[in-house]
Amino acid sequence: EPEVTQTPSHQVTQMGQEVILRCVPISNHLYFYWYRQILGQKVEFLVSFYNNEISEKSEIFDDQFSVERPDGSNFTLKIRSTKLEDSAMYFCASSVGPVGGTYEQYFGPGTRLTVT
Amino acid sequence: AQKVTQAQTEISVVEKEDVTLDCVYETRDTTYYLFWYKQPPSGELVFLIRRNSFDEQNEISGRYSWNFQKSTSSFNFTITASQVVDSAVYFCALNDRGSTLGRLYFGRGTQLTVWP
Numbered sequence: 001e002p003e004v005t006q007t008p009s010h011q012v013t014q015m016g017q018e019v020i021l022r023c024v025p026i027s028n029h030l031y032f033y034w035y036r037q038i039l040g041q042k043v044e045f046l047v048s049f050y051n052n053e054i055s056e057k058s059e060i061f062d063d064q065f066s067v068e069r070p071d072g073s074n075f076t077l078k079i080r081s082t083k084l085e086d087s088a089m090y091f092c093a094s095s096v097g098p099v100g101g102t103y104e105q106y107f108g109p110g111t112r113l114t115v116t
Numbered sequence: 117a118q119k120v121t122q123a124q125t126e127i128s129v130v131e132k133e134d135v136t137l138d139c140v141y142e143t144r145d146t147t148y149y150l151f152w153y154k155q156p157p158s159g160e161l162v163f164l165i166r167r168n169s170f171d172e173q174n175e176i177s178g179r180y181s182w183n184f185q186k187s188t189s190s191f192n193f194t195i196t197a198s199q200v201v202d203s204a205v206y207f208c209a210l211n212d213r214g215s216t217l218g219r220l221y222f223g224r225g226t227q228l229t230v231w232p
Binding site for chain 2: 107
C-alpha cells in the first residue's frame with residue numbers, strides 16, 4: 001500500500017541552525033501539507049501546497065518557514081533559524097484531491113525535531 | 117471560528133470493555149467534514165474515518181462505530197470489545213469551507229489505554 005515517507009525520523013539541531021525536513025508524498029497525490037505536534041499537544045496545521053504554490057498557511061508559518069517541491073517526488077519544509085520552541089514532531093500529509101471533497105489526508109510517520 | 121473539543125484527556129479500560137471517545141466541534145459553515153485519526157505509540161497518524169455534514173448516518177466498521185449528531189455538534193467514536201492494540205491517542209479533526217484546500221483542525225486527542 002502506498003504511503004507517505006519522511007526523513008529523517010529524528011533530527012537534532014542547535015538553535016539558530018537551518019533544518020530541512022523531507023517528505024515523499026504518495027505518488028498520485030496533488031495536495032501536500034505540513035503539520036506539527038509539540039509534545040503532548042494537539043496536531044497543528046502549518047501550510048498547504050498545491051500546484052507549486054502555497055494555498056494556505058497558519059499563523060505559525062512565519063518568515064522562518066518555507067516549503068518547496070524541488071522535483072516531482074519530494075516536498076520539503078525548511079526552517080531557516082531554529083528556535084527552542086520549534087522542537088516538535090513534524091508531519092507531512094498528502095491527498096489526491098482537496099479534503100473538502102471526498103478525499104482524506106494521509107500522514108507520514110513524522111520527523112521529530114529537537115532544537116537544543 | 118473552528119474548534120474541536122475532546123474533553124476526555126485519558127481513558128483507561130480493561131480488554132473487552134466498550135469505550136466511547138467524545139468529540140464536539142464548532143464551525144459556522146453548513147458544509148464541513150469530520151475525521152478521526154489514530155496515533156499509536158509509534159507516532160504516525162492513521163486515518164480512520166471521514167464524514168461529511170450532510171450524512172448523519174452512523175457508521176460501523178468492525179469493532180469501530182461512529183455516531184454523528186448535528187443537533188449536538190458531536191461526532192463520537194465507540195470501540196466495542198476493546199483490545200490492547202487499540203491503545204493509542206485518538207484525534208478528532210474538522211475541515212470546513214473556511215479552509216481552501218483541506219486544513220484540518222484537530223482536537224487535543226484522547227489517550228486510550230486498554231489493559232489486558
